[in-house]
Amino acid sequence: MEHLLQHLRNLGFTEMEGKVMVELAKQGSASGYEVAKRLGVSRSNVYGTLQRLAQQGYLQAGPGEPVRYSVLDTEELTKMISSHLQQSLEAVKAGMPKHQPERPLFFNVEGDKNVLESLARELSQAEHEIIVDIYREEAALLREELEEAEARGVRVLWSCDGADNTPARWMSPSVLGNAGRQGGRRFSFVIDRRRCMLGMRGEPGSAQAVVTEHPVMAELLLSHFAQELVLFELDQDMGAELEGRYGPLYQSIIRRYAGGPS
Known part of the structure; x- marks a missing residue:
């Protein structure tokens, strides 16, 4: 009862x-x-x-x-x-003031379920373009949402660290590979060159993400994405020559700026 x-x-x-x-x-x-x-x-x-x-x-x-x-x-x-109830809902919908609540400049999302649900929600609201920098594990989890975005006309650009069995259209691995990777798999999304979501997934329950519309963050993520794809194309054209001069994955350059032994 x-x-x-x-x-x-x-x-x-x-x-x-x-x-x-x-x-x-x-x-x-x-x-x-x-x-x-x-x-x-x-x-x-x-x-x-x-x-x-x-x-x-x-x-x-x-x-x-x-x-x-x-x-x-x-x-x-x-x-x-x-x-x-329906009458009350219609009255609230019609009578509620239209002022949009202010969003915080940055807000955090924690927990694997909350992070994935927030990512899916952000992707569903994309209107023009989605920039994706992601590992294959997260790509597989969000593939349906991203394909739905493409189906409604949203331009989707990928940078995805994946395995050999990942579809070629999903692949554009960073020349830097896993350099500096600690604590989990990083991801970042830029929605319509304005809305950003970036974070990390790894151990169960440890997922964290930040959501923001700060223009500096969008600029940084877009710049990183562009540089990564430029390096990828250079690697495709001149990979053997560059590797011969700088070593596998160009470690001599990476160590110079990452604090490792030269």
């Missing part, structure tokens, strides 16, 4: 209203005195509740003295509640 009463409270009925309606549904019909006696509460509270529910149309009051009340059958009752 408590479970049912909780749902009635969620629909806007008071504790007493819910108990009265459930009791009448059990008994078929009853007087105010009988309902009060069965619930073990004062008659004055029950009488006021019965009259209020009857005025709202949820109860029917029979003729005679004492008045006997009955609740609408379940299907009719739920239709009436649904209609009242």
